[in-house]
Amino acid sequence: MDIKDVIARGENKVVEFKSWVKIPNKKELMEILTNETVGFSNAEGGIILVGVEDNGEITGCQDYDEQSIIESIYDRTVPKVFTDIENITIDGKEILKIIVPKAPETVATSRGTVYKRLGKNTKPFYPGEYQSNIIQGFKGDFSAKILKDTSEFDIDFHEVESLKLKIKSRDKDSTLYQEDDLSFLRDLRLIEDNSDGVRLTIAGLLFVGKKESIVRHLPQAEIILLTYNNDGQTEYNKRLELKVPLISAVDRIQQIFEDRNSIQNIQMGLFKLEVYDYPTNVFQEALLNAIAHRDYESTSSIIIKYYPSEIIIENPGSFPLGIDSNNIITHPSAPRNKLIAETLQRLKYVQRSGQGVDIIFKDMLSLGKSAPEYKLYTEAVSLTLRSSLEDIEFLRFINKETEENGDFSVSEICILKYVKMNKIISLSKAAEVAQITTQSATNVLNVLCKKKNILQRENRNRYMFTHRVYESFDDNIEYTKDKDFDEIQAKTMIIDYLSKNTFMTRADVERLCGFSSTSSKRILKKLREDGTLILEGKSRSSIYKLK
Structure with a gap:
Protein backbone atom coordinates (compact mmCIF):
# COMPACT_ATOMS: atom_id res chain seq x y z
CA MET A 1 0.00 0.00 0.00
CA ASP A 2 1.27 3.49 -0.88
CA ILE A 3 2.52 5.42 2.17
CA LYS A 4 0.10 8.27 1.39
CA ASP A 5 -2.79 5.82 1.57
CA VAL A 6 -1.47 4.53 4.92
CA ILE A 7 -1.40 8.09 6.28
CA ALA A 8 -4.85 8.87 4.85
CA ARG A 9 -6.33 5.93 6.77
CA GLY A 10 -5.03 7.30 10.05
CA GLU A 11 -3.59 5.64 13.11
CA ASN A 12 -4.62 2.06 13.91
CA LYS A 13 -3.35 -1.05 15.68
CA VAL A 14 -0.23 -1.23 13.46
CA VAL A 15 0.32 2.46 12.54
CA GLU A 16 1.36 5.35 14.82
CA PHE A 17 2.06 9.00 13.89
CA LYS A 18 4.66 11.04 15.79
CA SER A 19 5.57 14.70 15.35
CA TRP A 20 9.20 15.69 15.00
CA VAL A 21 8.74 19.47 15.11
CA LYS A 22 6.49 19.61 18.19
CA ILE A 23 9.01 17.79 20.44
CA PRO A 24 12.21 19.89 20.35
CA ASN A 25 13.79 17.82 23.14
CA LYS A 26 15.09 14.83 21.15
CA LYS A 27 15.86 12.84 24.31
CA GLU A 28 12.17 13.05 25.19
CA LEU A 29 11.27 12.05 21.64
CA MET A 30 13.52 8.97 21.87
CA GLU A 31 11.72 7.91 25.04
CA ILE A 32 8.35 8.30 23.31
CA LEU A 33 9.53 6.29 20.29
CA THR A 34 10.87 3.61 22.64
CA ASN A 35 7.50 3.34 24.41
CA GLU A 36 5.68 2.98 21.08
CA THR A 37 8.22 0.38 19.96
CA VAL A 38 7.65 -1.66 23.12
CA GLY A 39 3.88 -1.41 22.61
CA PHE A 40 4.07 -2.70 19.04
CA SER A 41 6.57 -5.42 20.01
CA ASN A 42 4.15 -6.82 22.58
CA ALA A 43 1.26 -6.82 20.10
CA GLU A 44 1.39 -7.50 16.36
CA GLY A 45 4.32 -5.28 15.43
CA GLY A 46 3.76 -2.11 13.42
CA ILE A 47 5.23 1.08 11.96
CA ILE A 48 5.89 4.50 13.49
CA LEU A 49 5.76 7.40 11.01
CA VAL A 50 7.87 10.23 12.44
CA GLY A 51 7.20 13.64 10.91
CA VAL A 52 3.43 13.09 10.67
CA GLU A 53 0.98 14.83 13.01
CA ASP A 54 -1.95 13.07 14.70
CA ASN A 55 -4.33 14.48 12.07
CA GLY A 56 -2.20 13.11 9.23
CA GLU A 57 -0.53 16.43 8.34
CA ILE A 58 3.00 15.85 7.04
CA THR A 59 5.40 18.25 8.78
CA GLY A 60 8.60 16.28 8.17
CA CYS A 61 11.87 15.68 10.02
CA GLN A 62 15.14 17.61 10.03
CA ASP A 63 18.69 17.06 11.26
CA TYR A 64 18.18 13.42 12.19
CA ASP A 65 20.57 10.47 12.37
CA GLU A 66 18.86 7.18 11.43
CA GLN A 67 21.59 5.03 12.97
CA SER A 68 21.41 6.99 16.22
CA ILE A 69 17.64 6.42 16.43
CA ILE A 70 18.01 2.67 15.82
CA GLU A 71 20.73 2.40 18.47
CA SER A 72 18.79 4.53 20.95
CA ILE A 73 15.72 2.27 20.72
CA TYR A 74 17.95 -0.79 20.92
CA ASP A 75 19.69 0.48 24.07
CA ARG A 76 16.38 1.43 25.75
CA THR A 77 14.60 -1.95 25.35
CA VAL A 78 14.88 -5.26 27.25
CA PRO A 79 15.26 -7.69 25.58
CA LYS A 80 16.79 -5.64 22.78
CA VAL A 81 14.51 -4.76 19.86
CA PHE A 82 15.99 -4.50 16.38
CA THR A 83 14.08 -1.91 14.35
CA ASP A 84 14.56 -0.79 10.77
CA ILE A 85 14.17 2.75 9.38
CA GLU A 86 13.19 3.91 5.90
CA ASN A 87 13.58 7.52 4.76
CA ILE A 88 10.56 8.63 2.68
CA THR A 89 10.09 11.96 0.89
CA ILE A 90 6.50 13.19 0.45
CA ASP A 91 5.77 16.55 -1.19
CA GLY A 92 9.32 17.68 -0.49
CA LYS A 93 9.25 16.73 3.18
CA GLU A 94 11.16 13.86 4.71
CA ILE A 95 9.51 11.45 7.15
CA LEU A 96 10.92 8.39 8.91
CA LYS A 97 9.22 5.00 8.81
CA ILE A 98 10.32 2.95 11.83
CA ILE A 99 9.47 -0.72 11.33
CA VAL A 100 8.88 -2.65 14.57
CA PRO A 101 8.68 -6.47 14.50
CA LYS A 102 6.46 -8.53 16.77
CA ALA A 103 8.60 -9.82 19.66
CA PRO A 104 8.72 -13.52 20.56
CA GLU A 105 8.56 -12.62 24.25
CA THR A 106 7.40 -9.74 26.44
CA VAL A 107 9.49 -6.58 25.95
CA ALA A 108 10.00 -3.75 28.44
CA THR A 109 11.80 -0.44 28.42
CA SER A 110 15.19 -0.29 30.12
CA ARG A 111 13.37 1.42 33.01
CA GLY A 112 11.23 -1.69 33.51
CA THR A 113 7.97 -0.31 32.05
CA VAL A 114 5.90 -2.52 29.74
CA TYR A 115 3.43 -1.28 27.11
CA LYS A 116 1.12 -2.94 24.61
CA ARG A 117 -0.68 -1.63 21.54
CA LEU A 118 -4.47 -1.61 21.93
CA GLY A 119 -6.30 -0.33 18.87
CA LYS A 120 -4.72 2.99 17.96
CA ASN A 121 -3.31 3.67 21.42
CA THR A 122 -0.36 2.34 23.42
CA LYS A 123 -1.31 1.40 26.99
CA PRO A 124 0.59 0.19 30.08
CA PHE A 125 0.84 -3.60 30.20
CA TYR A 126 0.76 -5.13 33.68
CA PRO A 127 2.35 -8.42 34.88
CA GLY A 128 -1.00 -10.16 35.39
CA GLU A 129 -1.76 -9.66 31.69
CA TYR A 130 1.56 -11.03 30.41
CA GLN A 131 1.32 -13.92 28.02
CA SER A 132 4.47 -14.92 26.18
CA ASN A 133 4.34 -14.78 22.42
CA ILE A 134 6.54 -17.88 22.29
CA ILE A 135 4.47 -20.79 21.02
CA GLN A 136 5.33 -24.33 21.99
CA GLY A 137 7.96 -25.57 19.61
CA PHE A 138 9.99 -22.84 17.90
CA LYS A 139 10.17 -19.12 18.55
CA GLY A 140 7.77 -17.00 16.53
CA ASP A 141 6.90 -19.72 13.97
CA PHE A 142 3.31 -20.95 13.82
CA SER A 143 4.24 -23.85 11.54
CA ALA A 144 6.57 -25.18 14.28
CA LYS A 145 3.82 -25.25 16.91
CA ILE A 146 3.28 -28.67 18.53
CA LEU A 147 -0.23 -30.10 18.15
CA LYS A 148 -0.84 -31.69 21.53
CA ASP A 149 -3.78 -33.83 20.40
CA THR A 150 -1.85 -35.61 17.65
CA SER A 151 0.00 -38.90 17.76
CA GLU A 152 1.85 -41.40 15.60
CA PHE A 153 -1.55 -42.59 14.32
CA ASP A 154 -1.99 -39.25 12.52
CA ILE A 155 1.06 -39.90 10.33
CA ASP A 156 0.62 -41.17 6.75
CA PHE A 157 3.75 -43.28 6.34
CA HIS A 158 3.23 -43.52 2.57
CA GLU A 159 3.84 -39.75 2.52
CA VAL A 160 6.93 -40.25 4.67
CA GLU A 161 8.28 -42.75 2.15
CA SER A 162 7.52 -40.31 -0.67
CA LEU A 163 9.55 -37.58 1.06
CA LYS A 164 12.45 -39.99 1.55
CA LEU A 165 12.47 -40.91 -2.13
CA LYS A 166 12.49 -37.24 -3.15
CA ILE A 167 15.49 -36.50 -0.92
CA LYS A 168 17.28 -39.62 -2.16
CA SER A 169 16.85 -38.63 -5.82
CA ARG A 170 17.47 -34.89 -5.40
CA ASP A 171 20.22 -34.69 -2.77
CA LYS A 172 23.02 -37.16 -3.44
CA ASP A 173 24.95 -36.06 -0.34
CA SER A 174 22.08 -36.57 2.09
CA THR A 175 21.77 -39.66 4.29
CA LEU A 176 18.41 -38.62 5.77
CA TYR A 177 16.48 -41.14 3.68
CA GLN A 178 18.43 -44.00 5.28
CA GLU A 179 17.00 -43.31 8.74
CA ASP A 180 13.94 -45.01 10.21
CA ASP A 181 10.71 -43.09 9.68
CA LEU A 182 10.44 -41.46 13.11
CA SER A 183 14.11 -40.43 13.19
CA PHE A 184 13.68 -39.00 9.71
CA LEU A 185 10.69 -36.91 10.80
CA ARG A 186 12.43 -35.88 14.02
CA ASP A 187 15.48 -34.63 12.10
CA LEU A 188 13.19 -32.58 9.86
CA ARG A 189 11.52 -31.24 13.03
CA LEU A 190 8.14 -32.45 11.79
CA ILE A 191 7.50 -34.35 15.03
CA GLU A 192 8.40 -34.11 18.69
CA ASP A 193 9.10 -37.42 20.41
CA ASN A 194 9.29 -37.52 24.23
CA SER A 195 7.88 -39.42 27.23
CA ASP A 196 4.37 -38.36 26.23
CA GLY A 197 4.77 -40.02 22.84
CA VAL A 198 4.86 -38.65 19.31
CA ARG A 199 3.35 -35.23 18.59
CA LEU A 200 3.22 -33.55 15.18
CA THR A 201 4.08 -29.93 14.49
CA ILE A 202 1.81 -27.88 12.23
CA ALA A 203 4.39 -28.41 9.46
CA GLY A 204 4.48 -32.13 10.25
CA LEU A 205 0.71 -32.41 9.92
CA LEU A 206 0.81 -30.54 6.60
CA PHE A 207 3.63 -32.62 5.11
CA VAL A 208 2.91 -36.16 6.39
CA GLY A 209 -0.49 -36.04 8.11
CA LYS A 210 -3.32 -38.32 7.06
CA LYS A 211 -6.08 -36.59 5.08
CA GLU A 212 -8.62 -37.04 7.86
CA SER A 213 -6.12 -35.73 10.42
CA ILE A 214 -5.53 -32.57 8.37
CA VAL A 215 -9.30 -32.03 8.09
CA ARG A 216 -9.74 -32.57 11.83
CA HIS A 217 -6.88 -30.44 13.14
CA LEU A 218 -6.39 -27.82 10.40
CA PRO A 219 -9.45 -27.78 8.09
CA GLN A 220 -8.46 -24.40 6.64
CA ALA A 221 -5.26 -25.90 5.19
CA GLU A 222 -6.77 -26.24 1.75
CA ILE A 223 -5.73 -25.33 -1.78
CA ILE A 224 -8.56 -24.69 -4.25
CA LEU A 225 -7.89 -24.72 -8.00
CA LEU A 226 -10.50 -23.03 -10.21
CA THR A 227 -10.38 -23.09 -14.01
CA TYR A 228 -12.25 -20.70 -16.32
CA ASN A 229 -13.04 -20.92 -20.03
CA ASN A 230 -12.88 -17.16 -20.64
CA ASP A 231 -10.85 -14.25 -19.24
CA GLY A 232 -12.81 -12.14 -16.77
CA GLN A 233 -15.39 -14.89 -16.32
CA THR A 234 -16.96 -15.00 -12.85
CA GLU A 235 -18.27 -18.56 -13.00
CA TYR A 236 -15.63 -21.30 -13.04
CA ASN A 237 -16.15 -24.46 -15.05
CA LYS A 238 -13.96 -26.73 -12.88
CA ARG A 239 -13.16 -26.77 -9.16
CA LEU A 240 -10.59 -28.93 -7.40
CA GLU A 241 -10.33 -28.89 -3.59
CA LEU A 242 -7.13 -30.32 -2.12
CA LYS A 243 -7.09 -31.12 1.60
CA VAL A 244 -4.11 -33.43 1.33
CA PRO A 245 -0.44 -33.34 2.42
CA LEU A 246 1.42 -30.42 0.87
CA ILE A 247 3.75 -32.33 -1.45
CA SER A 248 0.87 -34.40 -2.85
CA ALA A 249 -1.03 -31.16 -3.47
CA VAL A 250 1.99 -29.48 -5.10
CA ASP A 251 2.63 -32.46 -7.40
CA ARG A 252 -1.03 -32.61 -8.41
CA ILE A 253 -1.24 -28.89 -9.17
CA GLN A 254 2.08 -28.98 -11.02
CA GLN A 255 0.80 -31.76 -13.28
CA ILE A 256 -2.36 -29.80 -14.12
CA PHE A 257 -0.23 -26.72 -14.81
CA GLU A 258 2.13 -28.58 -17.16
CA ASP A 259 -0.79 -30.09 -19.07
CA ARG A 260 -2.16 -26.59 -19.77
CA ASN A 261 1.13 -24.74 -20.30
CA SER A 262 1.40 -24.06 -24.04
CA ILE A 263 4.52 -23.24 -26.10
CA GLN A 264 5.11 -20.46 -28.62
CA ASN A 265 8.07 -20.75 -31.01
CA ILE A 266 10.03 -17.52 -31.52
CA GLN A 267 12.52 -17.29 -34.38
CA MET A 268 15.98 -16.34 -33.09
CA GLY A 269 18.25 -16.10 -36.11
CA LEU A 270 18.75 -19.64 -37.38
CA PHE A 271 17.01 -21.39 -34.50
CA LYS A 272 13.67 -21.25 -32.74
CA LEU A 273 13.25 -20.49 -29.06
CA GLU A 274 10.44 -22.30 -27.24
CA VAL A 275 8.65 -19.87 -24.92
CA TYR A 276 6.09 -21.28 -22.51
CA ASP A 277 3.01 -19.36 -21.43
CA TYR A 278 4.52 -19.42 -17.94
CA PRO A 279 8.07 -20.51 -17.04
CA THR A 280 7.76 -23.68 -14.95
CA ASN A 281 10.06 -22.39 -12.22
CA VAL A 282 8.07 -19.13 -11.99
CA PHE A 283 4.78 -20.93 -11.32
CA GLN A 284 6.46 -23.29 -8.87
CA GLU A 285 8.09 -20.41 -6.95
CA ALA A 286 4.75 -18.57 -6.81
CA LEU A 287 2.92 -21.68 -5.54
CA LEU A 288 5.58 -22.51 -2.93
CA ASN A 289 5.67 -18.89 -1.77
CA ALA A 290 1.93 -19.06 -1.15
CA ILE A 291 2.37 -22.25 0.90
CA ALA A 292 5.27 -20.89 2.96
CA HIS A 293 3.77 -17.42 3.54
CA ARG A 294 0.06 -18.07 4.02
CA ASP A 295 -1.62 -17.43 7.35
CA TYR A 296 -2.63 -20.91 8.55
CA GLU A 297 -4.68 -19.41 11.37
CA SER A 298 -6.95 -17.77 8.79
CA THR A 299 -10.09 -19.67 7.82
CA SER A 300 -9.55 -18.78 4.15
CA SER A 301 -7.87 -21.07 1.62
CA ILE A 302 -5.19 -20.63 -1.01
CA ILE A 303 -7.10 -20.14 -4.27
CA ILE A 304 -5.52 -20.57 -7.71
CA LYS A 305 -7.57 -19.16 -10.59
CA TYR A 306 -6.54 -20.46 -14.02
CA TYR A 307 -7.79 -18.28 -16.90
CA PRO A 308 -6.86 -18.72 -20.59
CA SER A 309 -4.36 -15.83 -20.46
CA GLU A 310 -3.51 -15.38 -16.76
CA ILE A 311 -3.07 -17.16 -13.45
CA ILE A 312 -4.13 -15.52 -10.19
CA ILE A 313 -2.95 -16.90 -6.83
CA GLU A 314 -4.85 -15.56 -3.82
CA ASN A 315 -3.21 -16.16 -0.46
CA PRO A 316 -4.58 -15.62 3.09
CA GLY A 317 -2.47 -13.25 5.15
CA SER A 318 -0.95 -9.87 4.33
CA PHE A 319 2.72 -9.27 3.49
CA PRO A 320 5.14 -9.75 6.40
CA LEU A 321 5.81 -6.53 8.28
CA GLY A 322 8.12 -4.21 6.33
CA ILE A 323 7.41 -5.74 2.91
CA ASP A 324 5.22 -4.07 0.31
CA SER A 325 4.91 -3.91 -3.47
CA ASN A 326 7.69 -1.29 -3.61
CA ASN A 327 10.40 -3.46 -2.05
CA ILE A 328 9.20 -7.02 -2.56
CA ILE A 329 11.97 -7.89 -5.05
CA THR A 330 14.91 -6.99 -2.81
CA HIS A 331 13.58 -7.13 0.76
CA PRO A 332 15.31 -9.83 2.83
CA SER A 333 13.29 -13.02 3.09
CA ALA A 334 10.77 -13.19 5.92
CA PRO A 335 8.71 -16.38 5.54
CA ARG A 336 5.69 -16.44 7.85
CA ASN A 337 6.13 -20.19 8.33
CA LYS A 338 9.86 -20.77 8.66
CA LEU A 339 9.71 -24.52 9.30
CA ILE A 340 7.58 -25.08 6.20
CA ALA A 341 10.03 -22.99 4.13
CA GLU A 342 13.02 -24.91 5.53
CA THR A 343 11.36 -28.28 4.84
CA LEU A 344 10.69 -27.29 1.23
CA GLN A 345 14.35 -26.38 0.97
CA ARG A 346 15.47 -29.71 2.47
CA LEU A 347 13.28 -31.46 -0.10
CA LYS A 348 14.95 -29.41 -2.86
CA TYR A 349 11.70 -27.80 -4.00
CA VAL A 350 13.35 -24.41 -3.55
CA GLN A 351 17.02 -23.42 -3.74
CA ARG A 352 16.78 -21.36 -0.56
CA SER A 353 14.18 -20.75 2.09
CA GLY A 354 13.46 -17.30 0.71
CA GLN A 355 10.89 -15.43 -1.26
CA GLY A 356 11.93 -16.35 -4.80
CA VAL A 357 10.21 -13.13 -5.91
CA ASP A 358 13.39 -11.99 -7.68
CA ILE A 359 13.24 -15.18 -9.80
CA ILE A 360 9.60 -14.50 -10.69
CA PHE A 361 10.30 -10.92 -11.82
CA LYS A 362 13.51 -11.71 -13.69
CA ASP A 363 12.21 -14.69 -15.67
CA MET A 364 8.88 -13.10 -16.61
CA LEU A 365 10.49 -9.87 -17.86
CA SER A 366 13.36 -11.69 -19.62
CA LEU A 367 10.83 -13.66 -21.67
CA GLY A 368 9.14 -10.50 -22.89
CA LYS A 369 6.14 -10.87 -20.59
CA SER A 370 4.58 -8.30 -18.30
CA ALA A 371 5.86 -7.97 -14.74
CA PRO A 372 4.09 -10.04 -12.08
CA GLU A 373 1.41 -7.99 -10.36
CA TYR A 374 1.06 -8.13 -6.56
CA LYS A 375 -2.01 -6.69 -4.85
CA LEU A 376 -2.26 -6.26 -1.09
CA TYR A 377 -5.58 -6.50 0.71
CA THR A 378 -6.36 -6.23 4.42
CA GLU A 379 -6.00 -9.95 5.09
CA ALA A 380 -4.74 -11.37 1.79
CA VAL A 381 -2.26 -11.01 -1.07
CA SER A 382 -2.88 -11.84 -4.73
CA LEU A 383 -0.34 -12.46 -7.49
CA THR A 384 -1.23 -12.26 -11.19
CA LEU A 385 0.94 -13.86 -13.89
CA ARG A 386 0.06 -13.13 -17.53
CA SER A 387 0.96 -15.46 -20.40
CA SER A 388 0.96 -13.09 -23.38
CA LEU A 389 4.23 -12.11 -25.06
CA GLU A 390 4.21 -8.39 -24.44
CA ASP A 391 7.55 -7.55 -26.05
CA PHE A 473 15.33 -3.28 -32.67
CA ASP A 474 12.80 -2.86 -35.46
CA ASP A 475 12.68 0.38 -37.45
CA ASN A 476 9.56 1.53 -35.61
CA ILE A 477 11.68 2.13 -32.50
CA GLU A 478 12.64 5.82 -32.71
CA TYR A 479 16.03 6.96 -31.53
CA THR A 480 15.72 9.24 -28.54
CA LYS A 481 18.46 11.54 -29.78
CA ASP A 482 19.10 13.11 -33.15
CA LYS A 483 21.66 11.08 -35.14
CA ASP A 484 23.49 14.16 -36.38
CA PHE A 485 23.97 15.36 -32.82
CA ASP A 486 25.25 11.92 -31.81
CA GLU A 487 27.83 11.95 -34.60
CA ILE A 488 29.02 15.42 -33.59
CA GLN A 489 29.35 14.22 -30.01
CA ALA A 490 31.18 11.09 -31.21
CA LYS A 491 33.63 13.19 -33.21
CA THR A 492 34.46 15.21 -30.07
CA MET A 493 34.93 12.02 -28.05
CA ILE A 494 37.22 10.46 -30.68
CA ILE A 495 39.41 13.56 -30.98
CA ASP A 496 39.64 13.82 -27.19
CA TYR A 497 40.64 10.13 -26.98
CA LEU A 498 43.36 10.49 -29.65
CA SER A 499 44.73 13.61 -27.99
CA LYS A 500 45.64 11.35 -25.06
CA ASN A 501 46.44 8.15 -26.99
CA THR A 502 48.57 7.47 -30.07
CA PHE A 503 45.92 5.57 -32.05
CA MET A 504 42.57 3.79 -31.81
CA THR A 505 40.80 0.95 -33.61
CA ARG A 506 37.24 0.67 -34.87
CA ALA A 507 36.49 -1.58 -31.91
CA ASP A 508 37.67 1.24 -29.64
CA VAL A 509 35.16 3.56 -31.32
CA GLU A 510 32.35 1.06 -30.74
CA ARG A 511 33.20 0.83 -27.04
CA LEU A 512 33.77 4.58 -26.65
CA CYS A 513 30.68 5.85 -28.47
CA GLY A 514 28.31 2.94 -28.09
CA PHE A 515 27.97 2.57 -31.87
CA SER A 516 27.34 -0.59 -33.84
CA SER A 517 29.96 -1.79 -36.31
CA THR A 518 28.07 -0.11 -39.17
CA SER A 519 27.77 3.24 -37.40
CA SER A 520 31.45 3.16 -36.39
CA LYS A 521 32.55 2.59 -39.98
CA ARG A 522 30.39 5.50 -41.13
CA ILE A 523 31.68 8.01 -38.58
CA LEU A 524 35.32 6.99 -39.15
CA LYS A 525 34.87 7.35 -42.90
CA LYS A 526 33.50 10.89 -42.46
CA LEU A 527 36.38 11.86 -40.17
CA ARG A 528 38.88 10.60 -42.77
CA GLU A 529 37.10 12.43 -45.58
CA ASP A 530 37.09 15.76 -43.71
CA GLY A 531 40.81 15.36 -42.95
CA THR A 532 40.50 14.79 -39.20
CA LEU A 533 41.89 11.23 -39.17
CA ILE A 534 44.29 9.12 -41.17
CA LEU A 535 44.12 5.34 -41.60
CA GLU A 536 47.15 3.10 -41.25
CA GLY A 537 47.24 -0.64 -41.95
CA LYS A 538 44.62 -2.87 -43.47
CA SER A 539 41.86 -5.20 -42.33
CA ARG A 540 42.28 -6.25 -38.67
CA SER A 541 45.55 -4.28 -38.44
CA SER A 542 43.83 -0.98 -39.27
CA ILE A 543 44.41 1.85 -36.82
CA TYR A 544 43.31 5.49 -36.83
CA LYS A 545 45.39 8.53 -35.87
CA LEU A 546 44.88 12.27 -35.75
CA LYS A 547 46.11 13.92 -38.94
Missing part, protein backbone atom coordinates in the same frame (compact mmCIF):
# COMPACT_ATOMS: atom_id res chain seq x y z
CA ILE A 392 9.16 -10.06 -28.44
CA GLU A 393 11.91 -7.55 -29.29
CA PHE A 394 12.97 -7.40 -25.65
CA LEU A 395 12.98 -11.20 -25.48
CA ARG A 396 15.26 -11.42 -28.53
CA PHE A 397 17.49 -8.64 -27.19
CA ILE A 398 17.95 -10.22 -23.73
CA ASN A 399 18.54 -13.67 -25.23
CA LYS A 400 21.20 -12.39 -27.64
CA GLU A 401 22.98 -10.26 -25.03
CA THR A 402 22.95 -13.15 -22.52
CA GLU A 403 24.65 -15.41 -25.05
CA GLU A 404 27.36 -12.83 -25.71
CA ASN A 405 27.86 -11.19 -22.31
CA GLY A 406 26.49 -13.60 -19.70
CA ASP A 407 23.44 -13.55 -17.49
CA PHE A 408 21.73 -10.40 -16.23
CA SER A 409 20.73 -9.71 -12.64
CA VAL A 410 17.12 -8.95 -11.75
CA SER A 411 18.10 -5.29 -11.17
CA GLU A 412 19.61 -5.06 -14.66
CA ILE A 413 16.54 -6.67 -16.24
CA CYS A 414 14.16 -4.26 -14.50
CA ILE A 415 16.21 -1.24 -15.61
CA LEU A 416 16.59 -2.44 -19.21
CA LYS A 417 12.87 -3.15 -19.45
CA TYR A 418 12.10 0.40 -18.31
CA VAL A 419 14.52 1.90 -20.85
CA LYS A 420 12.98 -0.22 -23.61
CA MET A 421 9.54 1.15 -22.75
CA ASN A 422 10.48 4.75 -21.92
CA LYS A 423 13.71 5.30 -23.91
CA ILE A 424 15.47 7.19 -21.06
CA ILE A 425 15.94 6.44 -17.37
CA SER A 426 17.18 8.68 -14.57
CA LEU A 427 19.29 7.50 -11.67
CA SER A 428 16.42 7.93 -9.21
CA LYS A 429 13.99 6.06 -11.47
CA ALA A 430 16.52 3.23 -11.90
CA ALA A 431 16.70 2.87 -8.11
CA GLU A 432 12.90 2.86 -7.94
CA VAL A 433 12.19 0.27 -10.64
CA ALA A 434 14.96 -2.05 -9.41
CA GLN A 435 13.96 -1.47 -5.76
CA ILE A 436 17.55 -0.74 -4.72
CA THR A 437 19.45 2.20 -3.23
CA THR A 438 20.71 5.05 -5.39
CA GLN A 439 24.31 3.91 -4.83
CA SER A 440 23.45 0.37 -5.94
CA ALA A 441 21.61 1.74 -8.96
CA THR A 442 24.71 3.74 -9.92
CA ASN A 443 26.77 0.55 -9.81
CA VAL A 444 24.23 -1.38 -11.90
CA LEU A 445 24.06 1.39 -14.51
CA ASN A 446 27.86 1.48 -14.74
CA VAL A 447 27.93 -2.29 -15.31
CA LEU A 448 25.34 -1.97 -18.09
CA CYS A 449 27.39 0.80 -19.69
CA LYS A 450 30.41 -1.55 -19.77
CA LYS A 451 28.55 -4.60 -21.12
CA LYS A 452 29.30 -4.01 -24.79
CA ASN A 453 27.85 -0.51 -24.34
CA ILE A 454 24.24 -1.45 -23.74
CA LEU A 455 23.61 1.90 -22.05
CA GLN A 456 25.22 5.30 -22.43
CA ARG A 457 24.81 8.58 -20.58
CA GLU A 458 22.27 10.92 -22.15
CA ASN A 459 23.38 13.58 -19.67
CA ARG A 460 24.18 13.73 -15.96
CA ASN A 461 22.35 10.91 -14.17
CA ARG A 462 20.23 10.08 -17.25
CA TYR A 463 20.83 7.01 -19.40
CA MET A 464 19.64 5.58 -22.72
CA PHE A 465 20.36 2.66 -25.02
CA THR A 466 23.36 2.97 -27.33
CA HIS A 467 22.94 3.09 -31.11
CA ARG A 468 24.10 -0.51 -31.32
CA VAL A 469 21.15 -1.58 -29.22
CA TYR A 470 18.61 0.65 -30.95
CA GLU A 471 19.70 -0.65 -34.34
CA SER A 472 19.00 -4.20 -33.14
